[in-house]
Amino acid sequence: MTRAMDQQDAPMTRIAIIGAGLAGQICAAALRANLPSAIDIKWLDTGRDQDSDIFYGHTTPPESYGFNLAACVNEPDLVLNSDTSFSLGTQFTAWSPQNLEWVQCSHLPLPVMDSVPFHHHLARLDIDNIEPFLMPSIMARNGRFAHPPPNTDTPLSRAEYGYQIDPFTYGRVFQEAATQHGLVLTNSAIEAVCVKDGHIRSIALKNGEKLTADLFIDCTGPKASLLHALGSAYQGKRALFGASSYQAQSVLGFSCRHIHGTDYGWVSESALQGRRINMSVSAPEDKAAARAAHNGAVTTEADVMLGRRDAPWLGNCVGIGHAAAILEPISTAPIRALQRDIERLLRLIPVSADMSVERREYNRLFDDDISHMHMFNRSFFPPGETTPSLYWKQASEQPLGEKLTRKLTLFEDRGVLVTYDLEPFNEQDWTILHFGMRRTAGRYDRVADRYEKRDLERYLNTMSQAIKTLAAKIPPHHIYMQGLRKHLSNRPS
């Protein structure tokens, strides 16, 4: 064996994925589906220690559809082979000490009239609720679902959807896809990680074997076994405790997740096929209260430290998912982060043993993505809340930072959405969140004044009526799912 890692221009031909939790499963499927067979991929399961996967949360963003397809996992697979169901967003109730209530849904761009964004027209009429104008929101509230048809004039085509998932069953569909494409999953715990000059040379396994590769992908979750061995630093921000439980349910629940604010933090319910998955989150000090929410039925629990690695790519090792950053699952940020990690990696699969260019670019993009997602999550908490609850106090004490302050100031002052390069959450996500958090614009674009108030009122009335009427005709989530399953099962294979 003369193959030398020191040879900087040696081709990169061997990848090892370490870890088989949700991050490892999705990463394995995506890499195998997208990389040529000349690149050898080894996959190692270091033992079931994936309780923290509950912190990926139970909803995925609209981007999951396309992302999954590229990993050779299609929607019928998910619907038929797991308990995955549809998600139009998350309904918040009793949120924060301010007791807020709204549906955080995903939507294609809202109507722009005379180049004035939609919400300026609402501000002009002092309308502080955007929900009647959002089809997915009205559907979610009434527990309905149908696939948005492409490019039509119906309000339904403006809706976007993701999935409600159980990270454990969702991940298995990806594992299946990876295996079908020829990836072999080996089981063994790690004995030692052999590091030299800031690079991983090999991993000694408990089963006596030695694993070598050009590029190591750390999917071992928050402990980040490989990055840790390389001396990677983690910037912890807030400690959280989470617990989850299942509850059998013969009829599929609503087409959205429900998050309810509590004294200790929050509790969520997500509807899966055949059951419901519940999660409660609190500060570690209030564990008992968070556990109690499950009436003794807790199946999984985990303590995590929200935060991120300085740099998730060190030497020849990249951390994916929780190994790189942990975000609170109040939004779809955790799954978005995981998907973006993998897409970023696919665009930057090293071409040689010298990975300096790829590493630098990867870390730069990661930095942008994570700080942008953190910004979105941060905006669910009004700053400087005075409350006896540890969770709400700590959440509202997080610094806003320069970029978010700019966003909040410009929106609250005048309804302008400040946007940075390639943000993961789009303008609609932000607009809907601002309305949900009761952030109203102090003034609106004066060009809106060119519309007659009466005409505008009539226009908005027609729009909300059309949405209401259509939403009533759309089937409940469980009926739609039954029909879909039947249709899919009868498909000629």
Next chain:
Amino acid sequence: MTPTPIKSICIVGGGTAGWMTAAGLSNKFSDLDIDITLIESEQIGTVGVGEATLPHIRFFNNTLGISEQDFMKATQATFKLGIEFCDWGNIGDAYIHPFGDFGMPINGIEFYHFWTKLCQNSNTHRLDSYSYPVILAQNNKFGHPSEDIRQIESTLGYAYQFDSSLYGRFLRDYAQSRNVIRKEGKIVTTHLNAQNGNVQSVQLEDGSRHTADLFIDCSGFRGLLIEQALRAGYEDWSPWLPCNRAIAVASERLTDLPPYTRATACKAGWQWRIPLQHRTGNGYVYCSDYISDDAAAGDLLSKLNSAPLTDPKQLYFKTGRRKTFWSKNVVAIGLSAGFLEPLESTSIHLIQEGITELIQLFPDMHMRTSDRDEYNRRMSLNYERVRDFLLLHYVATQRDDSPMWQYFQNMTLPDSLQAKIDAWKTRGHIMKYQFGVFLPASWVAVMIGQNLIPAHYDPRVDMLSHDRLKAEAESLRGAVRDGVDRAMRHDAYIQGYGAASGTFAQRSG
């Protein structure tokens, strides 16, 4: 704070920037209670150059509701498919930076990665031969883009080449018909509000004073309000882009009307050639450290492709940008905001961006710092990203045949640009951004055009078999050729489209 609307705007300057701003604001704010006045001085005049544009200008004209034919006739405009760069990578080289893509992505991966692989396997066709707009331009042909994305004709974008003085006049008529008041006269004094430091009024030579709530400084290089009155400061970028002078001359119309601008690299700068319907614009942008004004004029005149119509006009500038574009109640737009050499025809685009962002962040009487900061942040990003892209042309080269090229060879690049070049050279990766005028396809065009070929392609390309790749590439090349065969000649197209002015320029004096 209750909103207190702005009731009066004073635009200082009637060059391209001034009249574009007047047209944009008068259209946007029609029916609202805002008075717009524009002051210009015939004695001072305008710079009177700036003839090549970017596709975004179509959006500007569309928003104003201007008919394309009327506009083209009035400004002697031609269609522009891109810029031909001669002698940049090496003396004798030429490539076109088109407004449009090279091929279509396959499985979400840009076509140039596949081309890189083909090249490593003895393909001899230039990337150009897969680009419809490039081949169209080389054949002096034009056609409007098709809306059907399955057609090769949908893969082009276009802009215009026009007479900027005529464009200014055209927009002046537009703005005046929308109640913009034009005042002629030279401003001699600017009066500041003693309390808040805002500009309160400007005073003309005849003693008359004009007050306004908001001033837009379109006074050109001098920055009458933003610099002379408010001392915003200038960020000097000449260490990176040292060209500081230009000489411009008009010549007769070219017989084969090319639908593209040409930029030819020289020993001490570069020369432009911009074909209009009635004449051709020519100029030499150079650095005075490396050539005298007389020698530059001589060089320019000796290389004209048609007989000169005017005497050469000399221009002076310093590359850079105003430290703050918006200060107090003054927003600088146009040359008063900054200057970047016209290598990629970006100035008019930056004027347009300035107007668009101002409309988005239009203030009320409180003039909040947050609005200003955000405007300045957005515009700084725009200018910096253009700067890096311009600099790329000078450093992605093998040329070292003169002191100027040696200067660039020895330069330490801004980190942002160095990282981009490294990522490209290593693996054809484009560090893309969302806010900034030049999309990845432009970076690809210049880097490949100037012989920076990536050492590796995206490994995912190997998912496609070599035979299928060859077949797909050949069919694309065929589609480009067939599309160009079908297209009309540029001058005939302008005629048939009803956009021909029917007048040619004659030697003046």
